Amino acid sequence: MQLFICEKPSQARDIARVLQAGRRAEGCLVGERVTVTWCVGHLLETAPPETYGSHLKRWALEDLPILPQQWKVLPKPKVASQLKVIRGLLGRCDEVVIATDADREGEMIAREILELEGYRGPVQRLWLSALNDASIRQALAALKPGAETLPLYHSALARSRADWLVGINLSRLFTLLGRRAGYDGVLPVGRVQTPTLKLVVSRDRAIASFVAQPYWTLDIRLAAGTADFQARWQPPPTACDDQGRCTRQSVAQQVLKGVLEAAQVHIDSVENERVRESAPLPFDLGTLQEICSARLGLGAQETLECAQALYETHKVTSYPRSDCGYLPESMIDDAPALLEALTQADPALRDRLQDLNLSVRSRAWNTAKISAHHGIIPTAVAFRIDSLPPRERAVYALIRARYLAQFCALHEYLKTEALFIGAGETFKATGKQILVPGWKPWISEADPTGPADASQALPALHEGHALSVCSAKVDARTTQPPKPYTEGTLIRAMKSIANQIEDSRLRQRLKDSIGIGTEATRASILQGLIDHGYLVKKKRSLSASAAGHTLIEAVPPEVADPLMTALWEQALEHIETGRLTVDAFLFKQGEWLSQLIKHHATLKLNVPAARGPGCPICKTVMRKRTGRTGTFWSCSRYPDCKGTKPLAKPKASKPKSKGP
Secondary structure, three states, rough: OOEEEEEEEEOOOOOOHHHOOOEEEOOEEEEEEEEEEHHHHHHHHEHHHHHHHHHHHHOHHHHHHOOOOOOEEEEEHHHHHHHHHHHHHOOOOOOEEEOOOOHHHHHHHEEEHHHOOOOOEEEEOOOOOOHHHHHHHHOOOOOEHHHHHHHHHHHHHHHHHHHHHHHHHHHHHHHHHHHHHHHHHHHOOOOOOOHHHHHHHHHHHHOOOOOOEEEEEEEEEEEOOOEEEEEEOOHHHHHHOOOOOEEEEEEEEHHHHHHHHEEEEEEEEEEEEEEEEEOOOOOOHHHHHHHHHHEEEEHHHHHHHHHHHHHHHOOOEEOOOOOOOOHHHHHHHHHHHHHHHHHHHOOHHHHHHHOOOOOOOOOOOEEEEEEEOOOEOEEHHHHOEEEOOOOHHHHHHHHHHHHHHHOOOOOOEEEEEEEEEEOOEEEEEEEEEEEEEEEEOHHHHHHHOOOOOOOOOOOOOOOOEEEEEEEEEEEEEEOOOOOOHHHHHHHHHHHHHHHHHOOHHHHHHHHOOOOOOOOHHHHHHHHHHHHHHOEEEOEEEEEEEHHHHHHHHOOOOOOOOOOOOOOOOOOOOOOHHHOHHHHHHHHHHHHHHHHHHHHHHOOOOOOOOOOOEEEOOOOOOOEEEEOOOEEEEOOOOOOOHHHHHHHHOOOOOOOOOOOO
């Protein structure tokens, strides 16, 4: 019997339908010599510290670091029954086909069960990029040897154990140090979440410390025949800041007076450049989250849920958790059938699709640049676009437009830059004339809320000619603070963390790395920070809460440094490609944790002053606890010190005296 292990029941039903395994049994679907079963995400979890010794249930500095020699996992209680089903099926099968999501976490979901149950039989891998019947049949005909994807499991295992080591050890360390300093609360530290929080805290601090500086601009309106256009003064370096902005109002006013008196300028130079822009690549998940945040107001998790529903429920798009926007050249042949399916789904497209050129080969078609997954694109499944919920329809429209743009001509325009001399000063005008719309209308239509092209059209200009000055105006402006992060821009910052690294060698080393987190985890990291109160979302903007600032102030820089976790992610990629072993990676983590704990165990944290009373036994600041009899003050050194105090009862307010 061939046993297919899927990640979730819906996925199992899709695969079972193609395999003609339609008979239901407990926790599985059965066909002729084939059985399809499923997990419900991870059925196992890393065992808590007390599993390695009952004394570890108590938080104590002397027990750190906690470094398991033999790692243990435990079944999740809510899904233990499904694990029992899979255990029984493994005992009867001849071969296992891993059919979980085609990424490292999907690999781990199945492999950790095989390892726990000691399965040693043959393993194959079903590698799916879409869940429509045609894609499933194609993948079934090209099963991968299990050994080919085993490194994905090793990478996921290393990630899981590293997260456990950092989370358990550093959360205990800094919480205990915080209690010693009188901080009433837990200081949770995560390998990815803490550096992500640091990005927001740093932005908050930059905004708070920003001091607006005044500057002045001078625009003139020029006439050329029946046309008029705007040019901007180019102030001399002696009147500018390092960004080229005029910081001396008197100079701007003096130039204004001079150019109005002169009443004309001469054309000093005209440069024309024909610009050709390629269509943007099909979406990877991070870019989709960024665009959906900016254009649709969706959070990262909301975008992922929409993309997952389009893939899994409606089956109208390919696998969403991709970190790659390129497409394999072999898929070019699928384009005619896919375009016909898009027409059936949305008949309003029929006339416009006829304008596409299937012989166009955009830069997206590049097999050499494909990672584990290709870009997110529509599938050829039959459906009606108006059957999608509005939010999912909007996300689908963005995905579809990016795909269709690959069959359009380049977007071409004429860029003109002209310099003018008047009253001894230089003015510059720029213009843009669309020559070939190309792919641009598809993207603009899918994203009508995108920024409008504010470029002006310039008339024909010739060097040496004189133009009249119609009007001139000085505007007072102020420099603007950095913008708060949105979920979309924070995702982008997590992806491109190398751009924030000053060391050029490290920046180059990390240029092509995965950044902070992965496409599959960034949304949950952000949502977790929001849910736990460390990030506050107001409309679309994110800021760190007081607790978030406290946490970043408490932990040492190396723990919150985004560079550290980016290097970890790079190491996980090396495990995935066989250049590093799990044991070597975890050994380095253990060494780093041991040194950090040894160095910081005696330090005093810089945390906000506590508000609790002093302990009656040791005089340490106390914190609130809740027990069977209600809330009371407890020594922050508990259980080493068991001093307690009752909460002070609020004073009864005196009744207001009634007037006569």
